[in-house]
Amino acid sequence: MSRRLDGGEEAQAPASPGPGGKSGASPLEARGLGKRFRREWGLRDCTLELPRGAIVGLAGANAAGKSTLLALATGLLTPTEGTISVLGRDPLRDPAVLAEVGFVAQGAPLYRSFTVADSIEFARRTNTRSDSSIAAELLPSLGSRTKVGDLSAGDRARLALALALGKRPQLLLLDEPFAGLDPLAGREFLQLLMDGVAETSATVVIASHVIADIERVCDHIVLLAGGGVRLQGNVEALLDSHRLLMGPRRPLGSIRGVREIVRERHSGRQLTLLVTTDGPIVDPSWRVDHVALEELLLAYMAPERLPTPQPPERVPLRWHG
């Protein structure tokens, strides 16, 4: 019976909107999406559309709404407002879409009392499509009779990822996959992810508050801050459209080629601007630099404009830490 579980009424629900998640539909699309917990909003006014086949970094500080967004995408939470669609289908009304979605929640939850082999069997029994070859490749290093509770954090994360990849998902959602992993385990995890994705050409969403993790793999960025989407787009395009300007401090007028100033920072007599451009900047009084992804994201995560700091002579010099 277990192999046919998905074939129930929900799978064939005629109400499923859109083209059944095959072509055309965005792997993940949200319109005005919001989720309020008891008092505060976990996510608000979130509108985004992910391109197919991208590896998306879902960035943001802690409690920026990353986990909330992923929980909404997997139907674990109900939206308070707005809509979310996964592969063109509503994950709550049409939960059969989850057969196409791989999800590794934060901390890679698995049943601790199960052995590794049990966990693989669980995935096989609860999925329409379950390719255990990916997980089976891990078996020699994990040991099939080892209890999941006895695995290291890195091994558990890899097992969880292997099970998610085994569904041959069109969309793979990973919530803070690198949290709690040492650098070596993180690299092994990434290796497994890249191998698996290369085969399936799935769209991958990696939620992380560590920008370096995102920078390593992602070609698309969604930045959540203050419960909403602050920035999204292709990494190259974003880096291309932003410039760092450095020059002597001066009153700011409009600069040719600059569309918008994202952030200004004063240090002594030096003024540093992060700007979006709409043409080449030719003013020779500015030194124009490319911006690194980390700096770009940090700028958008921080408040709009940093206040002018105190004159340097009045700030006591002090070691940090």
Added chain:
Amino acid sequence: MAWVTWRQHRSQLVAGLGLLVALAAAALGTDLPIRAAYHRDALSGCLPPSARSGCDIIVKHFQGEFASWAAAVRGLAVLPALAGLFVGAPLLARELEHGTHRFAWTQSVTRRRWLLSKTSLLAAATVAAASLASAIVMWWRSPFDTLEGRMGPSGFDIEGLVVPAYAFYALALGVLAGLLLRRTVAAMTLTLVVFAATRLVVLEFLRPRFLAPLHRTVLASDGGRQAGDWVLSDTLVDAGGRRITTGHEDLAVLHAQHAGIDPHTYLITLGWKRVISYQPGGRFWTFQLIEAGIFVTLAVAVIAVTLWCVRRNPT
């Protein structure tokens, strides 16, 4: 899902089987002396239609001899609650507590189906175990049933169809409590409280009224209650049918003793009678059906609410 249910709940299943084996062994071990005493005292000759003289004493002696055992068996009324505490309550609470629902509910099996499969499989196992336990208890209690009947709560609550129905209801309650409270211990507590409250309400307020009780009027001096009936009330009334308070009765007895008359005779000369309101033992299976029906209906309703909650507002 059968494999999943088995893998996740096999320890509970083994514990349940162990409990049943222990119950059967205890029943076998204690039954021998009871049956021996039953035959030794020729108690079958004391059954209601053909009550020999002296039967009162023999039956009392028999009941006194095994009173503590019968009381222990009455304690088995808590058994169905265990299904709610140890199978129902952890079903969702443990998943939510450990966050494993994020793993289990994001596979291809929809969580409604996941919950329905698990609940129904576990309910089937629970009902089977409870039926077996009920059969064991019925067999063990048969000497007591023939003597004192099984219509009263001490027999009714641990025999027949109601036992699996209670267990099913307790299980359903546990699952819902686990979903609402998300903590195993809290869910177990709530399950126990609600289950006990429901049982109490049904026992005190509904069961006496499943069918209209019968009334029997006997002489005030008549002490004999008919075995097998569930006596709901036993009141003294005067010739006009007005109820006589205990205080009034004591006064009359005292008055008779002072006058040197036998109090019983005195009460009869006053024209006082006792009206006994009761449910006859012959209604046992009807009542079992009604009460089991009530608990099964409640269980199904609770499961429906759980399914609705888990779909609408999952976490």
